[in-house]
Amino acid sequence: MTRSPASPLPPPKERRRLREAASLTQAQVAARIGVTRETVRAWETGRTTPRGRKREAYAKLLGELSAPQQDLIDTAETLTPVPTDPPEHTPDAPPPQPKALPTAGLTPAQAFDALYAFCAPALVRQAYLLTGRRELARESVERAFQVAWQRWPEVARDRDPAGWVRATAYEYALSPWHRFRPRYRHPEPPPADPSDRALMDVLLTLPPPYRRTLVLYDGVGLDLPDTAAETEASTPAAANRLLHAREAVAERLPELADPATLHRRLAEVASAERLRAARPPTVRTGSERRASFWTRAAIAFTVALIGTTALTLRTAPTRYEPPVPPGATVQGVPPKMAPGPLSEKERELREKLRGETVSGPQRLVPRAD
Structure with missing residues (x-):
């Protein structure tokens, strides 16, 4: 089937990005079009392509999502190169065709701000589901974007910049070292709704x-290979983790045994909290300050190392001093x-010598002068 010029569809990754930018879940999109959540997942991963009236409705919905943010869409498209390998698709549907992406007229700061505007709000909510801490969720996303700005040439050329930042934020949020920080030793207030x-x-x-596997698959909507990667x-292993996580949730909350219901509830819990991310200029400034601090620290450490080396060379001996040899045993000395x-004979001799010192020969008596 050839693509109808009247209802063009963006690439699969762009479809998912538009949905996430509008804070919509796959179940919500499926309800508006009249299909299942699995169908929307297949459309966003490129495994299948919508047809007929479903295609028209899907294209209209994506057009409504993209209309208020056209400038940011063009910026975000420059961040996502087209993959070289076509995604998996059905035999009767053609693979998505490569699309020329505009790249002129964008500064690194503009591209970073566009990526941050699309990803940060959703990432903060996802980090909250991982940690249960609002401040840690904001800090994790901010730190991930700070690292992304420090390595922006690498991130901007990545096939999935949003995934790069998401993985960094998840790693920071789930770090076991947070338990030793004083501010995170006590739990935060739980959600108000029971x-x-x-x-x-x-x-x-x-x-x-x-x-993490449950949030990525049932919360974000990634497919199993992307979740495993x-x-x-x-x-x-990822499928096994997902099954065990679902079983644990269903054991405690039987009403969430259905994956679609679990997906909806995860989105509702994350959206119920007022989690606001920092402004992009603030994140970029913080990243630059952190990079400057560590640069100065590295310079100071290098100077201290050079000074220590110079002092060692100055005070070190300039000639060879042989070590002191170990002691040797001297022969003939009684132990x-x-x-x-004293024996009786030795006592008699001692008394005799004492007596002869005073009344003995003249040569043994000490003289007064």
């Missing part, structure tokens, strides 16, 4: 790899022995 609080309690009892696991009690 059902939201129950779901967050279940999520936080899951092991971090299981929790982002969690650095094999596809069977040192402690004095013992």
Whole structure:
């Protein structure tokens, strides 16, 4: 089937980006078009292509999502190169055709701000589902974008810049070292709604790899291979983690046994919290300050190392001094022995010598002068 000129569709990744930018879940998009959530997932991953009236409705919805943000869309498209390998598709649907992306007239700051505007709000909500802490969620996203700005040439040329930043934010949010920080030793107030609080309690009892897999697959909407790649696991391992996570949630909350219901509830819990990300200029300024601090620290450490080396060279000996040889045993010297009690004969000799010192020969008496 050839693509109708009247209803063009953006590439699969652009479809998912438009949905996430509008804070819509796959279930919400499916309800508006009249299809299942799995169908929308297949459209966003490129495995299938919509046809007929479903295609017209999907194209109209994407057009409504992109109309208010056309300038930012053009910026975001420059950040996402077209993949060299076509995604998996059905036999009767043609693979997505490469699309020329505008790249002129964009500064690095503008491109970074566009990526931040699209990804930061959703990433803060996802980090909250991972940690249950609002401040840590904001800090994780801000730190991830600071790292992205420091390595912007690499991130801007990445096939999935949003995925690059998301993986960095997840790694920081799930770091076990946060438990030793004083500000994170005490839990934050839980959600006000009892059902939201129950779901967050279940999520936080899951092991971090299981929790991350569940949020990526049932929350973000990634497919299983992408989830496995982002969690650095094999596809069977990711599927096993997902099944165990769903079983743990269904055991505590039986009403969430349906994946579609779980997906909807995850989106509702994350959207219920007022989680605001910092402004892009603030993030860029913080990144530059952090890079400047570590640069100065590295310079100071280098100077201290050079000074220590110079002092060592200045005070080190200039000629060879042989070490003191170990002691040698001297032959013929009787061993040192402690004095013992005198015998009767030795006592008589001692008394005789004492007496002769005073009344003995003249040569033994000391003279007064």
